[in-house]
Amino acid sequence: MQAPRLPTTQKPRIAKNPLESHWLHSLPVDRLPSSPPPSSAFHFDVAIVGAGLSGFSTALHLSRLSRGTLRIAVLDARGVAGGASGRNGGLVRPGVPGAFESVVALHGREEAQRLGRFEFDSVAAMQQFVNECGDDTEWTELKKGGFKALSTTDNRAEIEKDIHKWEEAGCNIQAHLVSREQVVQLTGCKVNRNVTNGAVQFREWRVNPAKLVLAIASSTLRENSNAYFYKECLVEKVLPDATRNLFSLETSKGSFFARKVVYATNAWTSAILPELEITPVRNQVISTVPSSNPFWKDGTFAFIANAGREYMSGRGDGRIVLGGMRYLAKQEDFGCDRDDALNKTVSAALKLYLPSKFDGFENEQVAVEREWAGIMGFTADKTPYVGSLEAIGRGKEFVIAGFCGHGMTRCFLSGRAVAEMVLGLPISGNFPRSYLPTVARIAGPARNHCKLEDYGHTFGAEMQTIKRHTRSKLPLYALVLLSVAAWLHWFLCKL
Numbered sequence: 001m002q003a004p005r006l007p008t009t010q011k012p013r014i015a016k017n018p019l020e021s022h023w024l025h026s027l028p029v030d031r032l033p034s035s036p037p038p039s040s041a042f043h044f045d046v047a048i049v050g051a052g053l054s055g056f057s058t059a060l061h062l063s064r065l066s067r068g069t070l071r072i073a074v075l076d077a078r079g080v081a082g083g084a085s086g087r088n089g090g091l092v093r094p095g096v097p098g099a100f101e102s103v104v105a106l107h108g109r110e111e112a113q114r115l116g117r118f119e120f121d122s123v124a125a126m127q128q129f130v131n132e133c134g135d136d137t138e139w140t141e142l143k144k145g146g147f148k149a150l151s152t153t154d155n156r157a158e159i160e161k162d163i164h165k166w167e168e169a170g171c172n173i174q175a176h177l178v179s180r181e182q183v184v185q186l187t188g189c190k191v192n193r194n195v196t197n198g199a200v201q202f203r204e205w206r207v208n209p210a211k212l213v214l215a216i217a218s219s220t221l222r223e224n225s226n227a228y229f230y231k232e233c234l235v236e237k238v239l240p241d242a243t244r245n246l247f248s249l250e251t252s253k254g255s256f257f258a259r260k261v262v263y264a265t266n267a268w269t270s271a272i273l274p275e276l277e278i279t280p281v282r283n284q285v286i287s288t289v290p291s292s293n294p295f296w297k298d299g300t301f302a303f304i305a306n307a308g309r310e311y312m313s314g315r316g317d318g319r320i321v322l323g324g325m326r327y328l329a330k331q332e333d334f335g336c337d338r339d340d341a342l343n344k345t346v347s348a349a350l351k352l353y354l355p356s357k358f359d360g361f362e363n364e365q366v367a368v369e370r371e372w373a374g375i376m377g378f379t380a381d382k383t384p385y386v387g388s389l390e391a392i393g394r395g396k397e398f399v400i401a402g403f404c405g406h407g408m409t410r411c412f413l414s415g416r417a418v419a420e421m422v423l424g425l426p427i428s429g430n431f432p433r434s435y436l437p438t439v440a441r442i443a444g445p446a447r448n449h450c451k452l453e454d455y456g457h458t459f460g461a462e463m464q465t466i467k468r469h470t471r472s473k474l475p476l477y478a479l480v481l482l483s484v485a486a487w488l489h490w491f492l493c494k495l
């Protein structure tokens with residue numbers, strides 16, 4: 001069956017009035033004002049399009065590596081963290097990209113080791129940044145960790161063996177298997193009904209992602225007096241100006257000129273860089289009003305179920321943030337760039353999730369305080385594009401985008417790698433070379449194969465339970481409403 005995808009002529013658009021997330025709501029109103037527009041004679045050394053975690057991580061590292069001498073502009077159609085970075089589930093969970101042998105088969109041992117270490121390095125670097133900057137980001141390591149529920153078809157022995165293989169290869173992935181009883185004991189939580197086959201426990205952090213990006217942005221502007229931020233500034237075109245050896249960025253606020261350009265535009269990249277296919281995929285999240293449920297009050301653990309497709313955490317103030325379940329709306333959310341609207345099916349399922357899956361919620365009304373959507377950017381090979389566009393003859397342009405719904409652990413040091421490449425420095429650390437935008441990736445067979453079925457995955461038993469659950473209740477409510485209406489009608493006619 002042919003999978004539906006965005007027609008190549010249809011460019012993703014940035015919605016005008018996106019729903020406000022819990023994180024963006026918590027930012028100060030006067031957050032990061034726009035810099036005064038530059039004169040037409042002024043040019044920047046680097047223009048970064050996109051003010052999310054990728055864009056500002058790149059700006060921070062560029063500023064630090066150049067000791068504040070580089071003239072940098074960060075331009076965004078919205079404000080700071082207005083894209084996925086201010087709309088995710090607020091969890092930072094470093095991991096590995098798959099089973100060790102399959103990653104080695106695909107990329108070779110050396111790259112597998114880099115991939116196995118990179119996310120942990122990136123999280124450690126972010127932690128160091130957070131400790132040093134002193135700004136409030138709500139960055140907290142979850143004392144009890146994250147618990148990823150195993151499904152009944154998961155083979156515990158195989159998973160344990162795989163963890164050892166990563167460890168033997170020198171990747172300290174810090175994960176181990178726990179039984180259902182141990183999960184109950186460790187969390188004190190009358191546990192999620194998903195956890196019949198136990199879970200993998202790993203290190204995990206929670207953060208207010210919008211505050212994190214704001215802190216990175218504020219540090220950049222503090223440390224580099226030559227760095228500027230332009231909000232509500234949509235970049236419509238990037239045109240090379242060969243005579244002046246510059247790029248002209250045509251924006252809603254006029255033209256900006258720069259020697260080099262970095263596209264940190266995530267799901268919207270294809271709109272100004274059509275050579276790269278990055279598919280927008282909508283994802284939804286809810287936050288509750290502070291719950292009286294004692295298990296969630298301390299906010300020391302997170303749950304992930306359905307192979308990461310449902311994720312929730314207590315935030316330490318009684319609130320619970322729960323997201324995912326986009327598998328219920330695969331056709332609608334794949335290729336969708338609308339974070340100004342909610343998918344009703346996903347919305348209803350998220351609201352029913354806590355009482356339907358967790359003991360201890362049965363008699364408690366789960367009141368939703370805020371509900372929002374965010375747009376993720378998916379690549380055909382499920383690997384982000386990070387690096388120079390030299391492969392397509394555009395050596396002064398760089399990209400950092402397409403983190404496939406898993407950027408919190410990868411954007412920060414990817415930003416450092418892009419900064420190094422912009423400055424012509426050797427790439428440091430364990431940066432995965434498979435992220436580079438090579439000819440094979442951009443123009444090879446993987447191109448134009450971003451398919452829905454790659455992202456929907458199979459429907460497991462647990463997903464079907466949710467489907468049935470959400471489906472079975474809605475007709476019931478409709479029936480009750482209809483009966484009341486019919487009775488009222490009969491009663492009024494009698495009068």
Ligand SMILES: Cc1cc2nc3c(=O)[nH]c(=O)nc-3n(C[C@H](O)[C@H](O)[C@H](O)COP(=O)(O)OP(=O)(O)OC[C@H]3O[C@@H](n4cnc5c(N)ncnc54)[C@H](O)[C@@H]3O)c2cc1C
Nearest residue numbers: 050052053054077083084085088235266283374406407408
């Ligand atoms: C609901 C949801 C849940 C998620 N859960 C997780 C998770 O559990 N773990 C995890 O690691 N990751 C998760 N992610 C993904 C993570 O949030 C992203 O990978 C990360 O934030 C990407 O950051 P970014 O800076 O690359 O992109 P974004 O934050 O999307 O920033 C891109 C910016 O570019 C701007 N822009 C685009 N085009 C233009 C243009 N032409 N002109 C001007 N500005 C432009 C946009 O306005 C936007 O601000 C989730 C994402 C969502 C939406």
